[in-house]
Amino acid sequence: MTVDLRHYQMKHQVTYFECDETGQLKLSMAFALAVLVSEKHDEAVQEASGTRPHSDQAWVITNYQARFAPQQPTNEEIILLETEYTAANRFFAQRTYWLKSLTGQLYATIKTQCVLLSLTKRKMVPINQEYFQRYQLEPTNQLPKLDQPLKMADGQAVTAAEYRVRYFDLDSNRHVNNARYFDWLLDPLGADFLLHHQVATVAIRYRREVRYPNMVTSQWTAAPTTSGHLTTVHQIKVGETVNVSASFTWQKK
Template structure:
């Protein structure tokens, strides 16, 4: 049986935006906290994987959102390693309200990185066995955002990396990208739409002192509202995303 981990969390006011819902950036910080607590509980946390000179890096996320948690609500975050192969792990995250209703379900594809070579390395067996997941020949799919042509009419805003965007690893924390992705959509859009599906892919790290360009295209057709996003840094794509929205 797969080892799973549950964490309860009450949402304070400062995790919420002007609509009274938890921000996506905060939700992902919490999901990662749950996965770290899970790994610690199994004895394969950061300290242990540093013995192997390694660390987990996120490749992409995909999932559905029924609604984001609200201010003061207590939610339960459940996470487990659904499957893995020699190089990758698919971790599932589920968020439930107090009545046990599922609010969010997201999968993330993680790779094991050798911290010296900064390259993906094969996962040491002692670091993966405790999750009691099965090694897979075919990993479950974690959908990726559709790549859009550069010659479309992207709208864009630029962001200077701030000191408080940088974490202990000395690069921009993965959650910060969600603020950069969503902010250019503007308050009017963000107040009147709720996210129902997300696909997010990380391509290149962004570091202190750099500037990023966050671009999006909005596509509305057949009752579907989709926004496509790219974050560029130093002429390279740093992240891509695709969000589906419903009117509220």
């Protein structure tokens, strides 16, 4: 393991409960591991700098852009998780994550945009100067744009499933864990599709927070094939409000 202010890496052994029935790392777990390495990075920098996070504040991800290799980590494999802050301004920060084999094979590249949230007010708060100094970042007026998910057309025929937000879907920040959204988004595709298709790219935008004990509706529809890959368009709604938008491209296993 190595530590510096902007970049962090750690080893992780994939466990059976992080894998699907094919023995490969689940998509939701890949994103959960990205969150894990970012938390370990923050802890290491806080220890090195002698600072502690504001008890009322937590990072919340607003966008994901990701690319996955056809072959993903398998059960009991030891992999390398890496992360780095790449840019930030007064309200948004961007991180990149990499999942790799110990021999350097790249399994996934995940880019995120996030904001600081007040846990009591449930509102976005500005990023203070201490953050930029701690991670050796220079504030920028223009952040790189992440890919946005395709839009689902009004009135388009969709396949849908409903899910109740359970108490155990919440994390220590008292909001629905990001990994849970992936399960809701992909489960309506069905086991046969998921067994025979591998995610190639992901674009997600979190628009509004889903809260306990909401009932959510997960909808999806197929879109025109992109670069030889099947594309699906998804959204999660509470009532008539769209809380999450997403699109995925797929390749056959």
